[in-house]
Amino acid sequence: MARRRVLLFLKPFDVYPPRPCAGPAASFPTSSSPPPSQPRAANPKVLSYLDDRCRVHKDTIDLCQSVLQHKSLDWTSVQRNNFSQPIRDVDLVITVGGDGTLLRASHFLDSSVPILGVNSDPTCPKEVDELTDEFDARRSTGYLCAATAGNFEQILDATLDGSRRPTELSRISMKLNGIQLPTYALNDILVSHPCPASVSRFSFRKMSSTGESSHLINCRSSGLRVSTAAGSTAAMLSAGGFVMPLSSRELQYMIREPISPTDADKPLLHGLVRQEQHMLVVWYNQEGAVYFDGSHVVHSIQHGDTLEISSYAPTLKVVLPEHLLMKPSE
Numbered sequence: 001m002a003r004r005r006v007l008l009f010l011k012p013f014d015v016y017p018p019r020p021c022a023g024p025a026a027s028f029p030t031s032s033s034p035p036p037s038q039p040r041a042a043n044p045k046v047l048s049y050l051d052d053r054c055r056v057h058k059d060t061i062d063l064c065q066s067v068l069q070h071k072s073l074d075w076t077s078v079q080r081n082n083f084s085q086p087i088r089d090v091d092l093v094i095t096v097g098g099d100g101t102l103l104r105a106s107h108f109l110d111s112s113v114p115i116l117g118v119n120s121d122p123t124c125p126k127e128v129d130e131l132t133d134e135f136d137a138r139r140s141t142g143y144l145c146a147a148t149a150g151n152f153e154q155i156l157d158a159t160l161d162g163s164r165r166p167t168e169l170s171r172i173s174m175k176l177n178g179i180q181l182p183t184y185a186l187n188d189i190l191v192s193h194p195c196p197a198s199v200s201r202f203s204f205r206k207m208s209s210t211g212e213s214s215h216l217i218n219c220r221s222s223g224l225r226v227s228t229a230a231g232s233t234a235a236m237l238s239a240g241g242f243v244m245p246l247s248s249r250e251l252q253y254m255i256r257e258p259i260s261p262t263d264a265d266k267p268l269l270h271g272l273v274r275q276e277q278h279m280l281v282v283w284y285n286q287e288g289a290v291y292f293d294g295s296h297v298v299h300s301i302q303h304g305d306t307l308e309i310s311s312y313a314p315t316l317k318v319v320l321p322e323h324l325l326m327k328p329s330e
Contacts, residue, residue, distance in 0.1 A: 005074045005089065005091050006093075007087060007092075008076065008096065009078060009105045010077055011057065011096060011100070045135070060148075061120065063149050064094065080104045080105065086109075086110075087105070091113070092160070093115045094116050095116070095145075096118045102117040103187055106184075106186045106316050107293070112317075117142065118152055123139040164319060170248070170251075170315055171186050171228060171314065171315065172184060172189055172227075172228055173309070174307060176290075176299065176301065176307060181299060183292045184314060184316075185228070186230060187293045188226060188235060189225070189290055189309070190291040191288065192223025192291075193223070201219070202218075202281055203218045204224065207278055208274075208277050209276045219255055221256055222257040224256065227241070227251065227253075228311070229249075232244040239254055241270070249311050251273040253272075254269070275311055277310070278312070279307075281308075282306050283306075285302075288300070289301065290307070
């Protein structure tokens, strides 16, 4: 039997900029010190905390590599910042970091290769409560990550022997002027002016596969956000959206900060794009951008461009945390 092939997809170690570490005196300027090149943190506990985050992340990577080393697997590791090709010829992708690393890896995957996320530094609620008056001690969210350093081997074994099966999650597809873009969004897309202080001008309508459509809505706003079911707990929820069942193949959309909408348009500024529908957007600014799952993947758009947004995309197989798994009755 052929050995299974695994790709370990890593968040980089140096997520925070380096700082002097020659001893306690190096962290604080003296009267003879030259002006600092950048502001220094007022609380040295913050610097120590950030150092710990890097250390914990590296320890989790070391643990995952050690576990893989003792399995009958062919595996290799890559850093996410150094990767730009479709992922093929592997049986499983394991991401080590948080949701951002899993999202980044998803852009290189079709529907054939499952992905398992390891949250390398999960938040400790007790620590957050103790430090809330000093700084924000929340760590990685890892909403879609099924494993941590504590249970990685157990989840990996269950995934490999088939007792833990991946769930197929829907993604967002976009055509730009009729041409399919190569990236599919697992969480959400944002269509906006590249400058957050500038107004976004566009129109949109929802179209069905039978040719029926909603009335045309002309918008001046901060942009358009569209999310999947998986992404409905992220920025969409923060903006006032609602959580969707993970099994949903519908998309949720929201016009961000609309300017003087008409009474007729207001009910259509936030809603759903059904599985058999797509959203047709025409862009009217001189410049614009489409952001896929955050800021790492960006496509430029310009005046007159048309965008077709739908869920007609390859699903992604994700090994989900236990609490997100759908019940058999659902």
